[in-house]
Amino acid sequence: MPILAWSTLPSGILFSDCCYLQYGGAAANKMLVAIIKKYSKMTISGYIQDTEYAASRLIDDIWHEHNQQKSLENEIKKLQAVVQHQYGQAQSLMDSDDPDDVMLGAGVHWQTYFEEDKQLFHKSEAYQKLEEQIQTHTYSIQTLCSGLLQIVKQGISIVYNGTDTCPNGRTVGTQNLKDVVWQARNQTMHYEEGNCRPPIVAVFAKLSSEFDPVFDNYNLQNLAFEVIKILDWIDYSKYKADIQSLA
DSSP: OOSSOGGSOOOOOOHHHHHHTTTTTHHHHHHHHHHHHHHHHHOOOHHHHHHHHHHHHHHHHHHHHHHHHHHHHHHHHHHHHHHHHHHHHHHHHHTSHHHHHHHHHHHHHHHHHHHHHHHHHHHHEEEEEEEEHHHHHHHHHHHHHHHHHHHHHHHHHHHSSSSSTTTOOOTTTEEEEEHHHHHHHHHHHHGGGGGOOHHHHHHHHHHHHHTTTGGGGGTOOOEEEHHHHHOOOOOHHHHHHHTTTTT
């Protein structure tokens, strides 16, 4: 058995490090001492470096499907506008008293059917499949966002043992970054209980009034992705700059 008690572990210790201790004995005891030394000297800069790979991968994965959906959605909107215009033009010609216009209108109608409308069908079919995939993976995307918030919360815990001694960071609306990410992470953990704690409610009420009413749904759905969006963590550099503001 390790000589040192588990209570001696620093707050916020990474689970991956705890896994090294499962075998017990002298080796585990030495590892325990090394882990305590590691985290007692941890800084925000060091934590950012240690978690860069995980955080950057999460951010890339979060936005990949989102950007793919938006790109295809924009293509469909453009094509819908073309089709609507073409069919409207064809109908106007076919309603004309001039036989030549009627024939021209019929030609435009069938050209639209075989070209733009056919493209729209395939685009919409592809979009529908993508939309179904996104719906299927909504939980996964929110889990990725929750994981990113967890990394930040873990850093605050390890370096500062909580928010009391942690620098405020930049402002998000009228609130401090440290409070937004801390309570956003807590919201992802407790929203299913349908009774989020007062600190969560206070933060999300301000997010709702200052950014988007969707944040009123803190007791109904995981809002991690919505938080990531307002933080504008669209790439690792923006995320890193924010976390460095907590130093």
